[in-house]
Amino acid sequence: xxxxxxxxxxxxxxxxxxxxxxxWLLTTRGPLAPVGVELASVSRADLSPSVYGIGTLExxxxxxxxxxxxxxxxxxxxxxxxxxxxxxxxxEVDPVDLRQRAEAARNGVGRARQAxxxxxxxxxxxxxxAKLAQANSDRYAAxxxxxxxxxxxxxxxxxxATAAGAALAAAxxxxxxxxxxxxxxxxxxKGIGQLQSSLRLLSPVDGVVTAREAEPGATVVAGQAVVRLxxxxxxxxxxxxxxxxxxGIQVGQKADIVLRSAPGKALPGKxxxxxxxxxxxxxxxxxxxxFEAAPGQLYLGxxxxxxxxxxxxxxxxxxxxxxxxxxNNQPGVWQxxxxxxxxxxxxxxVHTAERVQVVSGLAEGDSLIVYSAKQLDEEVRVREQKLTQx
Amino acid sequence: xxxLARRDIAHHLKSYLLTGLGLGLxxxxxxxxxxxxxxxxxxxxxxLRAVDADIWVVQQNTLGPFAExxxxxxxxxxxxxxLDGVVQAGNVSFLTMQVSREGKSQRVMVAGFEQGKPGGPAxxxxxxxxxxxxxxxxxxxxxxxxxxxxxxxxxxxxxxxGLTRRMVSSNGDPMLFIPLKDAQEAxxxxxxxxxxxxxxxxxxxxxxxRPGQPGVLxxxxxxxxxxxxxxxxxxxxxxxxxxxxxADSIARWQRYTAYTxxxxxxxxxxxxxxxxxxxxxxxxxxxxxVSAAIVAFIIYTMTLGKIKEIAVLKLIxxxxxxxxxxxxxxxxxxxxxxxxxxxxxxxLWAPAFPKYVLLETGDALxxxxxxxxxxxxxxxxxxxxxxxxxxxxxxxx
Numbered sequence: 001x002x003x004x005x006x007x008x009x010x011x012x013x014x015x016x017x018x019x020x021x022x023x024w025l026l027t028t029r030g031p032l033a034p035v036g037v038e039l040a041s042v043s044r045a046d047l048s049p050s051v052y053g054i055g056t057l058e059x060x061x062x063x064x065x066x067x068x069x070x071x072x073x074x075x076x077x078x079x080x081x082x083x084x085x086x087x088x089x090x091x092e093v094d095p096v097d098l099r100q101r102a103e104a105a106r107n108g109v110g111r112a113r114q115a116x117x118x119x120x121x122x123x124x125x126x127x128x129x130a131k132l133a134q135a136n137s138d139r140y141a142a143x144x145x146x147x148x149x150x151x152x153x154x155x156x157x158x159x160x161a162t163a164a165g166a167a168l169a170a171a172x173x174x175x176x177x178x179x180x181x182x183x184x185x186x187x188x189x190k191g192i193g194q195l196q197s198s199l200r201l202l203s204p205v206d207g208v209v210t211a212r213e214a215e216p217g218a219t220v221v222a223g224q225a226v227v228r229l230x231x232x233x234x235x236x237x238x239x240x241x242x243x244x245x246x247x248g249i250q251v252g253q254k255a256d257i258v259l260r261s262a263p264g265k266a267l268p269g270k271x272x273x274x275x276x277x278x279x280x281x282x283x284x285x286x287x288x289x290x291f292e293a294a295p296g297q298l299y300l301g302x303x304x305x306x307x308x309x310x311x312x313x314x315x316x317x318x319x320x321x322x323x324x325x326x327x328n329n330q331p332g333v334w335q336x337x338x339x340x341x342x343x344x345x346x347x348x349x350v351h352t353a354e355r356v357q358v359v360s361g362l363a364e365g366d367s368l369i370v371y372s373a374k375q376l377d378e379e380v381r382v383r384e385q386k387l388t389q390x
Numbered sequence: 391x392x393x394l395a396r397r398d399i400a401h402h403l404k405s406y407l408l409t410g411l412g413l414g415l416x417x418x419x420x421x422x423x424x425x426x427x428x429x430x431x432x433x434x435x436x437x438l439r440a441v442d443a444d445i446w447v448v449q450q451n452t453l454g455p456f457a458e459x460x461x462x463x464x465x466x467x468x469x470x471x472x473l474d475g476v477v478q479a480g481n482v483s484f485l486t487m488q489v490s491r492e493g494k495s496q497r498v499m500v501a502g503f504e505q506g507k508p509g510g511p512a513x514x515x516x517x518x519x520x521x522x523x524x525x526x527x528x529x530x531x532x533x534x535x536x537x538x539x540x541x542x543x544x545x546x547x548x549x550x551x552g553l554t555r556r557m558v559s560s561n562g563d564p565m566l567f568i569p570l571k572d573a574q575e576a577x578x579x580x581x582x583x584x585x586x587x588x589x590x591x592x593x594x595x596x597x598x599x600r601p602g603q604p605g606v607l608x609x610x611x612x613x614x615x616x617x618x619x620x621x622x623x624x625x626x627x628x629x630x631x632x633x634x635x636x637a638d639s640i641a642r643w644q645r646y647t648a649y650t651x652x653x654x655x656x657x658x659x660x661x662x663x664x665x666x667x668x669x670x671x672x673x674x675x676x677x678x679x680v681s682a683a684i685v686a687f688i689i690y691t692m693t694l695g696k697i698k699e700i701a702v703l704k705l706i707x708x709x710x711x712x713x714x715x716x717x718x719x720x721x722x723x724x725x726x727x728x729x730x731x732x733x734x735x736x737x738l739w740a741p742a743f744p745k746y747v748l749l750e751t752g753d754a755l756x757x758x759x760x761x762x763x764x765x766x767x768x769x770x771x772x773x774x775x776x777x778x779x780x781x782x783x784x785x786x787x
Binding site: 007008011018019021022025026038052053054219221224241242244245281282305320321322324325328329351352353354370371372373374375376387388 | 400403439440465477478504505506512513514515516517518519521522523524525531536551552553555556571601604618626629730733734737738
């Protein structure tokens with residue numbers, strides 16, 4: 001009989017233990033379990049918001065040096081990486097027949113000078129003729145007054161004097177024309193000289209050669225670059241910042257620049273210019289961030305990340321950003337009230353990567369749900385629990 | 391009146407409990423199979439639930455981003471936002487690919503979304519949401535990633551900043567959320583060798599690289615490497631707006647295909663996983679039938695094993711009703727023990743499965759009723775056999 005009772009006791013104990021385990025399993029792991037959540041509280045903190053963008057290392061000014069008309073490259077004197085001074089000869093375009101044309105123009109000038117001398121001599125001759133004819137005419141006019149000769153003879157002399165005067169005027173005009181011809185020929189010579197000097201491609205600035213795009217013998221068109229230059233002291237990162245996050249960026253704000261080649265090293269920089277023209281297709285604002293102190297060797301076109309530091313906000317109510325949820329297109333947080341989830345609409349201010357400012361809706365010390373094991377819904381049963389192992 | 395069943399069970403307690411345990415494990419396997427089936431269907435829907443979009447706008451005449459490739463311009467959302475009733479519009483892109491972490495590669499579905507717009511993870515279990523416009527990721531915990539891990543997608547390294555749970559593609563691949571622009575790049579950007587080869591190919595093409603027109607080649611190359619496409623645009627509409635009518639109007643006037651949430655669910659469940667689900671479903675049915683048969687046989691043979699005892703009972707004058715009640719009670723008892731052990735086992739091992747196993751309470755109730763019905767039917771057969779036993783067998787045999 002004792003054996004029977006003990007056996008029954010074991011049986012009952014076993015059944016109870018099994019049922020307890022079953023209920024425990026169902027309520028902690030099964031569908032009836034409350035949603036596990038992790039809580040945090042509203043606390044005051046200083047926020048240092050920043051805006052992130054990526055861009056490429058570019059020169060503020062890039063110079064493409066090329067000829068103003070089509071031609072063949074005669075020689076290129078510099079190569080990539082060379083440092084050049086303003087006015088230094090970089091390359092030369094083949095002048096083809098320009099030297100001969102200059103020679104012809106020079107000869108033209110000489111000829112014009114000689115023509116001018118001839119014209120001047122003619123003026124002298126005409127002047128002398130005119131003077132003689134005038135003297136003769138005056139003499140004959142006096143004789144006519146005294147009636148020594150016929151009037152017809154005096155008229156004839158008068159005509160000769162007038163004709164000589166006209167010849168003098170013509171010779172003078174010729175001489176002036178010859179002078180102008182000298183100017184014209186000289187101008188032409190000068191033009192050819194200018195053309196010749198334009199075939200010599202000179203550096204407009206002190207800079208560094210970044211590309212040598214044509215080799216001797218190649219034919220280039222007007223405007224095509226033969227050599228590209230940048231000013232190495234004026235490099236910056238042309239960063240693209242999402243328009244949605246670009247509010248608050250101002251010229252002069254500090255920024256960290258991280259080059260792709262040195263991912264662990266942040267170089268100090270500052271916002272140098274914000275382009276007025278944004279990229280409408282990618283919806284990004286162009287922010288140019290200059291280096292505070294130019295680091296040694298930089299490579300153009302390198303990818304760089306910039307972190308622009310906006311105005312700090314001091315001592316404001318903040319919550320973790322992971323706590324922010326959306327419900328009916330309203331931002332808010334979930335709170336645990338008597339073991340149930342309740343949504344609370346809040347107004348948000350500035351945010352950093354980790355925390356966000358709460359403008360209204362919550363008070364300091366309020367508890368709220370940061371993480372949840374499932375998507376929360378109004379009145380869902382929740383239970384505080386560690387969701388991930390550290 | 392004396393309860394024969396209790397006495398009999400107490401007499402053979404060990405073997406009775408072991409039989410119940412065996413049955414239970416069998417029922418547990420059947421329940422798990424049902425869970426696998428439900429989990430598969432749930433996997434297909436989980437993304438839709440999490441994204442919580444009312445309308446999916448995809449390339450014309452395609453079945454959306456999951457069942458068929460779809461690409462739409464990424465500025466389409468501007469036109470859609472202008473429609474009456476649309477509150478939010480978000481570009482998304484999805485791409486199943488291998489990502490590598492510490493040299494090990496892992497299959498994930500990379501989802502690109504715009505912060506603050508539909509398409510992102512609905513909740514987090516650790517870390518923080520994505521805050522930068524590039525190179526940050528939120529991963530499903532099934533990927534095995536942890537906050538702070540660095541994963542490589544194509545040519546860029548991404549830092550995992552947050553973890554979420556139950557975010558899988560319809561194939562059950564865990565999801566990795568990254569900013570949209572990065573996802574566009576990951577999806578459409580070619581590898582470096584291909585880019586260089588393409589450049590050379592273009593440079594040797596006389597139609598593009600003409601002497602005397604040095605700018606053309608650069609322009610063509612620039613066009614080839616930029617992408618302004620996304621896979622779908624998600625819309626949320628104002629409460630009270632008829633999503634069906636809005637979707638129809640988008641299809642008619644914007645010349646894109648638009649699906650409501652129900653359409654999308656239909657595509658994902660009925661089209662994308664149809665064959666796999668049918669396969670599992672058929673197997674589940676066979677397993678259930680076989681389990682029921684085994685349960686019935688066990689109860690039947692258990693009864694037949696007691697022929698001698700029943701004959702003795704009959705001999706000492708036990709009534710047929712008492713014997714029938716004993717057999718019936720023992721059978722139902724086995725069923726109850728089996729069901730609870732099975733449910734216990736299934737709940738215990740379900741989380742260990744690599745893909746989601748969803749144990750629905752409704753399925754459990756159905757299984758309970760089914761178990762009891764099968765036990766009752768099996769016991770009826772056993773009772774018929776027991777009642778035919780000749781009391782003389784107690785002495786003979």
